[in-house]
Amino acid sequence: MADEEPKNMSMFPLDAKSYHIMHEIGSGVSGVVYKAVCIPMNSAVVAIKAIDLERSRANLDDVRKEAKVMVLLSHPNILRAHCSFTVDSQLWVVMPFMAAGSLHSIISSSFPDGLPEPAIAIVLKEILSALAYLHDQGHIHRDIKAGNILVDSDGSVKLADFGVSASIYESHPSFQWCPSSSSSFCNDMAGTPYWMAPEVIHSHVGYGIKADIWSFGITALELAHGRPPLSHLPLSKSLMMRITNRFRIEDSHYKNDKEKKKKKFSKAFKEMVASCLSQDPSKRPSAEKLLRHPFFKNCRSVEYLVKNMLQAVPSMEERFKDMSINSDSNSPIVKVRRVSGWNFNEDVLEMDPVFPTENDEKCTINCVQHHGEEMEDKACCPDSIVVEVNRINAKEGEESPKDVCASPPNSTAVPKQLLIPNLVSLLSSLDVQRVMVKNVLACCGGMAVDEEKLRDQREQQLLGVVQRLQRTVDELNIQLQQELRRNAHLEAALDCIKKKGSAEEGNESELNCA
Amino acid sequence: MKGLFKSKPRTPAELVRQARELLIYIDLNGPSREGKREEKMAELSKTIRELKSILYGNSESEPVSEACVQLTQEFFRENTLRLLIICLPKLNLEARKDATQIVANLQRQQVHSRLIASDYLEANKDLMDILVSGYDNMDIALHYGAMLRECIRHQSIARYVLESEHMKKFFDYIQLPNFDIASDASATFKELLTRHKSTVAEFLSKNYDWFFAEFNSKLLSSPNYITRRQAIKLLGDMLLDRSNSGVMTRYVSSKDNLMILMNLLRESSKNIQIEAFHVFKLFAANQNKPAEIVSILVTNRSKLLRFFSNFKLEKEDEQFEADKAQVVKEIAAL
Numbered sequence: 065m066a067d068e069e070p071k072n073m074s075m076f077p078l079d080a081k082s083y084h085i086m087h088e089i090g091s092g093v094s095g096v097v098y099k100a101v102c103i104p105m106n107s108a109v110v111a112i113k114a115i116d117l118e119r120s121r122a123n124l125d126d127v128r129k130e131a132k133v134m135v136l137l138s139h140p141n142i143l144r145a146h147c148s149f150t151v152d153s154q155l156w157v158v159m160p161f162m163a164a165g166s167l168h169s170i171i172s173s174s175f176p177d178g179l180p181e182p183a184i185a186i187v188l189k190e191i192l193s194a195l196a197y198l199h200d201q202g203h204i205h206r207d208i209k210a211g212n213i214l215v216d217s218d219g220s221v222k223l224a225d226f227g228v229s230a231s232i233y234e235s236h237p238s239f240q241w242c243p244s245s246s247s248s249f250c251n252d253m254a255g256t257p258y259w260m261a262p263e264v265i266h267s268h269v270g271y272g273i274k275a276d277i278w279s280f281g282i283t284a285l286e287l288a289h290g291r292p293p294l295s296h297l298p299l300s301k302s303l304m305m306r307i308t309n310r311f312r313i314e315d316s317h318y319k320n321d322k323e324k325k326k327k328k329f330s331k332a333f334k335e336m337v338a339s340c341l342s343q344d345p346s347k348r349p350s351a352e353k354l355l356r357h358p359f360f361k362n363c364r365s366v367e368y369l370v371k372n373m374l375q376a377v378p379s380m381e382e383r384f385k386d387m388s389i390n391s392d393s394n395s396p397i398v399k400v401r402r403v404s405g406w407n408f409n410e411d412v413l414e415m416d417p418v419f420p421t422e423n424d425e426k427c428t429i430n431c432v433q434h435h436g437e438e439m440e441d442k443a444c445c446p447d448s449i450v451v452e453v454n455r456i457n458a459k460e461g462e463e464s465p466k467d468v469c470a471s472p473p474n475s476t477a478v479p480k481q482l483l484i485p486n487l488v489s490l491l492s493s494l495d496v497q498r499v500m501v502k503n504v505l506a507c508c509g510g511m512a513v514d515e516e517k518l519r520d521q522r523e524q525q526l527l528g529v530v531q532r533l534q535r536t537v538d539e540l541n542i543q544l545q546q547e548l549r550r551n552a553h554l555e556a557a558l559d560c561i562k563k564k565g566s567a568e569e570g571n572e573s574e575l576n577c578a
Numbered sequence: 579m580k581g582l583f584k585s586k587p588r589t590p591a592e593l594v595r596q597a598r599e600l601l602i603y604i605d606l607n608g609p610s611r612e613g614k615r616e617e618k619m620a621e622l623s624k625t626i627r628e629l630k631s632i633l634y635g636n637s638e639s640e641p642v643s644e645a646c647v648q649l650t651q652e653f654f655r656e657n658t659l660r661l662l663i664i665c666l667p668k669l670n671l672e673a674r675k676d677a678t679q680i681v682a683n684l685q686r687q688q689v690h691s692r693l694i695a696s697d698y699l700e701a702n703k704d705l706m707d708i709l710v711s712g713y714d715n716m717d718i719a720l721h722y723g724a725m726l727r728e729c730i731r732h733q734s735i736a737r738y739v740l741e742s743e744h745m746k747k748f749f750d751y752i753q754l755p756n757f758d759i760a761s762d763a764s765a766t767f768k769e770l771l772t773r774h775k776s777t778v779a780e781f782l783s784k785n786y787d788w789f790f791a792e793f794n795s796k797l798l799s800s801p802n803y804i805t806r807r808q809a810i811k812l813l814g815d816m817l818l819d820r821s822n823s824g825v826m827t828r829y830v831s832s833k834d835n836l837m838i839l840m841n842l843l844r845e846s847s848k849n850i851q852i853e854a855f856h857v858f859k860l861f862a863a864n865q866n867k868p869a870e871i872v873s874i875l876v877t878n879r880s881k882l883l884r885f886f887s888n889f890k891l892e893k894e895d896e897q898f899e900a901d902k903a904q905v906v907k908e909i910a911a912l
Binding site: 078079117118125127128135136138149155201202 | 679804848
């Protein structure tokens with residue numbers, strides 16, 4: 065089904081009439097993905113991504129580059145467009161239909177706690193082979209994540225969505241495509257924030273192919289646990305922690321009693337992921353090198369995926385239907401809610417639609433539970449790393465009241481149904497705070513003592529600590545703002561120089577010709 | 579490691595010579611004698627890949643300027659570029675992409691602070707004819723298109739293409755049903771009409787009549803949304819450029835042009851409306867409006883004023899608001 069020889073592309077007709085749209089299988093900010101049949105080609109099944117050019121935030125030049133990339137890449141693990149053409153103000157990209165949908169959708173419907181390790185190895189190996197090809201071609205994907213990994217019914221795995229990919233051979237850097245509709249913070253950044261590498265956040269350092277390796281590591285964690293690390297945190301905090309912190313495969317960010325008992329990962333896997341998540345991009349191995357890592361040595365064939373993963377998964381149609389039904393009641397307030405992690409799925413190949421309200425609520429509640437358990441865990445094992453994590457968590461705790469305070473004024477005029485989620489999140493963040501305070505107390509001097517004096521003293525200490533942490537958070541915030549501003553300046557300066565450069569070049573060649 | 583087992587590492591110039599020999603072989607020998615030809619093909623792909631990594635560097639090393647100079651000199655000493663362009667349809671996809679990147683890179687390589695690629699193309703302008711005709715062949719259109727855009731970075735080459743018969747073909751290429759090819763042609767068209775200011779101004783004033791007749795009828799009045807949207811944007815870019823002020827004055831004095839623009843203002847597409855406004859404002863701001871323009875504006879005054887009172891951008895934009903106020907003032911005063 066997904067067999068694509070370069071010559072096939074000319075066979076697909078370039079008009080809407082030749083395709084019969086069956087139903088929607090996914091949607092994103094810029095458009096919708098349909099399952100369709102191509103009538104003149106024996107009703108071959110295809111996926112059509114319909115991008116609304118009128119609404120799309122990408123400028124036409126970016127759309128052109130994406131279409132070009134998708135036509136010129138040819139690799140068994142890369143989803144290649146059959147053809148593309150415009151239908152009124154829509155761009156239709158006709159692609160092979162990947163019957164099992166995205167891994168994100170597979171995970172959320174059937175493997176909420178992550179995939180078994182052999183399946184992870186197969187998927188990652190296929191993706192690495194795609195990445196090695198892409199990087200060799202001088203392309204950076206910039207949005208590696210489970211939502212962009214598609215699986216067909218025969219178990220074949222393909223990397224999709226080149227909406228934000230960049231070519232290091234193209235001279236004009238057009239990195240402005242904003243993947244999010246609501247966060248001005250992301251204006252200069254491409255990719256989906258939870259998967260984003262630190263040097264992409266520090267965007268003045270520039271992008272390199274090693275940023276893809278980072279996102280690949282995060283995707284490995286996502287496949288292993290069912291979600292990317294830090295995804296329970298609000299985005300800006302997740303970004304901050306990315307800069308200051310390190311991940312490990314069994315990181316406390318995931319720890320959860322149930323999971324801990326069940327999940328055991330091989331040493332090779334942990335080591336492989338750790339190498340991808342090195343803060344220093346130059347220390348991350350290339351895709352080529354990763355393919356030779358022992359973790360992939362005894363990797364099984366894709367048939368394993370068919371037998372062990374795909375059989376457990378409901379059809380894509382059913383998955384999409386479920387999501388649509390669930391979302392109906394809440395959809396009107398989608399835009400009012402704050403950003404959720406999955407809301408940043410710009411791609412339309414993501415077979416799961418994004419419904420922030422639903423997910424968000426669940427997410428907040430989950431987050432509280434994780435926090436609670438995490439904290440108790442930590443209290444009984446005074447390990448240095450643990451303390452560090454606690455400190456960062458405590459910082460986070462300091463910030464949450466602000467978020468909460470900000471929301472009530474907006475919601476005063478809102479009906480009950482709208483208020484309830486807000487109140488739930490208020491309650492949960494209060495819970496989080498309570499746990500935090502308890503925890504910091506514990507850290508400061510073991511379990512609480514009854515004596516009033518000591519307690520007062522501790523409270524003073526605690527206040528001091530809290531204030532210091534607050535200051536650190538503020539300082540980091542300021543630094544971040546400064547970095548962003550400096551980046552903007554630098555970019556403006558660069559533009560200026562470029563313009564001057566090209567003007568001079570123009571003049572020069574004019575002289576030459578005269 | 580690899581170096582240890584290689585018999586002798588070849589110099590950039592030797593690699594170019596080898597590529598040329600292989601290209602000559604491929605060019606002369608048809609698909610007969612499959613085995614031998616395939617072997618040569620594989621060797622050629624490999625050589626092309628090596629040339630690319632000299633020019634662009636690879637994961638281990640940055641490009642070395644001395645090697646780039648040697649390669650460039652050897653490349654243009656003989657007809658390697660021509661052979662590469664002619665043989666491109668015979669190469670496989672990966673070799674085509676590599677070749678395209680090589681050609682692109684060579685246009686910017688300086689030898690003794692001279693762009694020798696420009697001199698070569700100057701003497702071989704017919705290569706542009708081959709590259710432009712690539713848009714007729716969807717297999718190679720994107721490769722030739724990318725090469726062409728790089729070649730017209732040289733002003734004299736851009737002038738050649740502008741003044742050739744090819745310019746007329748672009749009006750059709752832009753509307754090809756295949757989006758990647760049509761948008762590539764459109765990018766080249768835009769580059770031709772905006773990059774070299776003095777050449778463009780000269781071209782537009784010399785070819786005003788046929789060019790804008792085609793532009794209005796084929797592009798601005800196209801049934802195709804994307805064609806209209808790209809065309810109105812390009813028109814704005816051209817007319818608002820100071821070097822084209824003569825052409826602009828002429829354009830905004832024509833009643834027919836005004837009518838087309840006013841129809842574009844009525845489009846349901848906000849993007850097209852906004853771009854159309856940037857051209858329409860020139861008609862309104864013209865201090866020497868011909869009588870027929872004034873009469874159209876007066877006849878439609880109330881409609882226009884009503885339209886502009888509701889015409890807003892999603893984001894606030896001071897410049898836009900100022901322009902709009904100016905246009906409203908001009909129309910109200912007529």
